[in-house]
């Protein structure tokens with residue numbers, strides 16, 4: 001029986017019912033829905049809006065329903081319209097008329113806006129914790145190889161010498177900003193919409209501050225229309241998560257490159273690699289590739305949310321039911337990626353010899369060579385040109401800056417002396433840059 005059976009003379013068409021239902025998506029918010037209802041009913045009784053006995057019976061049964069769902073003793077009806085309806089109907093089936101008082105002064109519109117916020121608050125905490133774990137794994141990985149020198153790249157061309165640790169530290173910075181973005185969005189989201197009603201609040205003397213505080217919110221939303229119509233918090237979080245996925249995707253792209261025989265800077269543990277069904281020699285970085293691929297999903301979720309919201313008149317519209325699939329998928333995806341990436345990074349082995357070998361080619365100390373001439377008084381542009389000539393000489397002769405003789409150096413610029421070998425030593429180059 002539908003909530004609105006009084007107004008309607010026919011049951012909904014089966015396919016319409018399935019199309020309209022959100023139970024498959026929102027049943028995961030059952031605990032938050034119940035917590036919200038308990039706070040609401042506690043407030044209703046405190047304000048004398050419903051009898052104390054009824055409120056106590058409702059709250060006690062809601063606690064029981066929550067336990068029964070958690071234990072698998074109460075199965076959520078897949079044909080129910082949504083989780084809010086299912087819980088309210090179960091409550092009334094179990095305790096009779098008292099249950100019918102629960103929805104006094106409330107609408108599913110403020111109820112769903114509340115449930116999603118409560119649910120996402122927990123999702124934020126789990127995600128923040130996982131990002132912190134990845135930061136720790138990257139930082140420890142860098143510490144494991146404090147002296148590993150590798151080429152730093154621009155345009156994927158060897159550019160200047162850096163340490164492996166400094167390379168990983170860049171990802172730590174990105175992830176630290178991700179933490180800040182999620183924390184910031186979470187703070188803004190932490191305002192209770194409960195009491196907004198369908199859109200215009202209620203005429204009952206409710207206490208919005210009380211429900212907000214019972215549920216751990218910092219405040220409650222001022223405009224009741226905005227309280228039910230706002231999904232900025234979903235968009236902000238999806239945006240923060242998309243940026244985070246872009247970071248994870250870039251990290252994974254590098255790991256994929258580094259695993260190739262062309263680089264072989266790292267080796268992933270067998271537990272985090274896969275083989276080929278035909279090529280016996282293969283060891284593929286599938287996990288890293290999947291994370292890179294899944295970044296597309298999360299960015300897609302952000303686009304879904306922006307597009308769903310952009311043309312909606314105030315206040316609640318059913319379009320907004322689509323918010324949950326998108327934002328839940330975004331969190332699920334980021335979390336599963338992080339859960340998989342953390343141990344993959346923890347068990348990843350670096351191969352410093354290969355990094356050093358790559359760093360020895362590509363003239364990545366050419367800037368240091370030019371800077372050496374500058375220290376001898378030559379203007380940088382002239383030093384740059386002289387070093388360019390040296391690089392061309394090396395390429396012609398099949399040499400490196402390290403193997404050029406001092407006479408060869410002097411043939412290009414008289415200012416060179418034996419100090420140049422010290423200046424272009426890769427360890428010195430890195431040390432001088434504080435890496």
Ligand code: ARG
Nearest residue numbers: 022082108109112316320321
């Ligand atoms: N399932 C709905 C949603 O997710 C709950 C709110 C329904 N409100 C309504 N007026 N039909 O948005």
